[in-house]
């Protein structure tokens with residue numbers, strides 16, 4: 368009797384737990400059916416905490432145990448599947464399909480026209496809560512706002528990254544790349560330092576442009592000391608390096624003495640950043656006030672180079688405060704609150720760091736694996752670098768002269784981003800039902816019931832054989848260039864059809880750092896590959912060919928954290944050798 372009560376209780380609890388899930392699954396299935404799109408049903412919520420934690424470690428086990436078709440369903444419920452799958456699932460199911468689960472339905476889109484349509488409608492398809500939470504912890508900012516505050520911030524943030532900073536980005540990137548080249552060439556055994564070195568360049572360029580922070584190039588240190596002096600830039604760099612922990616773990620917990628020193632140092636940074644931001648802004652305001660009074664008394668010439676972004680933010684905010692004091696109120700079109708200044712300064716670093724650093728890391732690894740493409744860009748770089756005077760080293764001409772000529776370097780960036788886009792899927796969510804028109808035809812339109820998660824599958828768009836041809840998965844930078852013809856000897860970058868190449872996304876929320884990242888990438892590649900060549904280092908009895916293949920395998924062993932990154936970058940062993948460049952000039 369007692370036993371049957373216990374069993375009955377267990378069954379009841381199980382039913383109480385399962386019944387709402389089944390109900391949600393049924394409701395979602397009906398909503399998905401109404402669209403007429405292909406459907407994949409997965410019986411668990413892929414966004415639940417349990418699934419998020421356990422699905423990745425379970426993958427190898429389930430791959431062995433489950434029949435292939437069941438495993439394929441499980442795979443597309445896991446985080447980061449887009450990179451592993453490339454466009455295979457869309458080849459089976461079509462460009463658009465819906466993953467139905469007891470959580471939110473997920474509309475997965477790899478149709479260029481539909482993707483464009485979604486990204487163009489920023490008010491209908493908004494950023495999901497999870498990205499807002501992940502990026503909000505140092506203050507509201509352009510990424511974490513969906514409403515009118517976004518428009519106001521975008522009007523300030525996008526121009527701060529415009530063409531006016533290109534010359535400075537070009538110069539600073541070349542300076543740091545040149546220092547890294549010296550280190551890589553002079554320290555023979557430092558062969559694992561390429562990827563950390565490229566990361567150091569990316570963070571140094573960002574901190575110079577955003578905060579005016581001038582720092583000589585140095586490889587990043589891997590030691591952390593929670594008791595050491597901490598500057599604003601150190602704190603921001605730490606938060607960027609450990610973004611996921613910084614976003615979700617409370618600083619008090621990170622400071623516990625049982626935590627690793629890196630986490631304790633991060634805890635200190637999170638605790639101190641509000642105060643450090645305030646001090647830095649006060650300093651900027653004081654020095655601006657001094658410069659203005661000196662300028663107005665001495666009529667000194669204009670400041671050389673663009674102001675750091677921080678200064679622009681502070682000035683706009685102060686102008687609004689002045690208007691408010693005059694009674695106009697802080698309601699104009701161009702201002703940031705103090706919290707938004709802090710949030711956006713951080714976002715510059717967070718959004719611009721990993722994306723650009725990893726793109727340079729993948730590109731360098733691919734060039735080491737494919738000597739053919741390395742020589743291809745070097746041929747171009749040699750034609751652009753200034754000829755040496757006497758014994759001077761060849762140097763990179765200024766931005767306006769060199770950048771437009773280095774098309775092969777830009778083609779390497781595009782091809783790297785095609786195969787290794789930092790953001791493999793752009794996520795949105797809907798709160799009201801949305802009519803979606805595919806291939807610009809009303810006959811193909813359908814209504815997406817809300818709420819629904821929407822994923823524009825960048826990885827699938829970038830690797831579809833139907834779009835890019837049978838060699839879609841090959842690294843082939845020349846696909847980006849219109850070949851020179853008899854009449855015109857200039858190579859030109861091609862523009863791919865609309866909606867098929869979206870590493871920087873598209874529409875009103877497209878990445879405002881697109882040009883900055885291109886200028887930085889080309890400057891760094893031209894500086895490094897102008898001076899040296901790179902090869903993999905074969906291990907033990909490996910052949911060079913095997914070592915090259917290993918590099919390619921390491922690039923494929925990647926997973927997204929916030930952006931796509933290699934799982935084992937420390938295994939990239941490269942040998943840098945100075946090129947004999949005088950001979951063919």
Ligand code: HEM
Nearest residue numbers: 509510715718719722723790870871872876878879880884
């Ligand atoms: C290879 C380099 C880069 C790639 C591939 C990249 C890619 C992206 C992508 C995919 C988005 C999301 C857009 C969306 O939600 O539709 C984005 C947003 C953003 N990126 Fe980049 N990015 C790069 C470099 C940079 C740099 C260097 C900066 C600034 C220093 C930057 C600043 C931003 C900002 C502020 C946003 C938010 C825009 C908004 O929500 O309005 N990015 N980026």
